[in-house]
Amino acid sequence: MTSVKVPVNGREGDSSPEEGMDPAVDPGLESAAKGRAKEGMAGLAKGLAIIEAFGASTTRMTVADAARFADLSRPAARRCLLTLVELGYLAHDGKFFMPLPRMLRLGSAYLSTSSLPQIAQPLLVDARDELQESISLAVLDDGYAVFVARAEAVRIVSTGVKLGGRLPAYCSATGRVLLSDLTDDEIRRHLAGVPMKRLTARTLADADAVVAAIGRARADGYSLSNEELEVGMCAMAVPVRGRGGMIEAAVSVSVLSGRVSIETLEQSFLPVLRRVAQRIERAL
CATH class of the missing domain: 1.10.10.10 (Winged helix-like DNA-binding domain superfamily/Winged helix DNA-binding domain)
Incomplete structure (x- = not known):
């Protein structure tokens, strides 16, 4: 992605x-x-x-x-x-x-001074090895989910974003988890300033539908995106909370829908993502 x-x-x-x-x-x-x-x-x-x-x-x-x-x-x-x-x-x-290449210095300044990516990286690697899929960590920045750590699975066809990549929060599993700390009114005010677009036939680009999807993420403790960003790609994300209980980041996995079903994501992948998130939280 x-x-x-x-x-x-x-x-x-x-x-x-x-x-x-x-x-x-x-x-x-x-x-x-x-x-x-x-x-x-x-x-x-x-x-x-x-x-x-x-x-x-x-x-x-x-x-x-x-x-x-x-x-x-x-x-x-x-x-x-x-x-x-x-x-x-x-x-x-x-x-x-x-x-x-000198442009990389700008991003590395954050990555080298922030403890969150450093803490998360080895834990993401463990999850990648267990699931054999790429695992990422993202934070919210100006309406986008920005990926600050990632453990890439070696495959002929890769999925997901690269380190430093950005996804619109309103239509990504990661973004919806990151927005789920907000109230519905705060989410609506945020969406009012976001140019929501249908990236695929399944993209939720209506404010009411997006607010409902974020509400489900808040209630369930995770979010799914099923071919909303790209046809054939699904993603799941769970929150990482800081010591004060607020969401600081999200751990996510992205897969090809033909290789991993939604049922497998919820039954087999979700417990692994939650375990990684908990381990990051304990280390913060």
């Missing part, structure tokens, strides 16, 4: 009349500054917005793409991209900008 993003169909070159504007006159920077504290750095925020726009379905982008993703003017987007090229985070072939 790859990270789900809205693909960019239109591709444009770097040159445009807007790019000839005086760099000092940038409406995008001005508007961003109005909503930011005096101590904030609007330029840094814009560069980070562009970095976050890269993903499995957006492996390269033009100036126009970056401006659209990060809600910037083209001159501001171009300056950010060229700065990232100069610093070694991006490559530029004259039209497209693409991430370089």
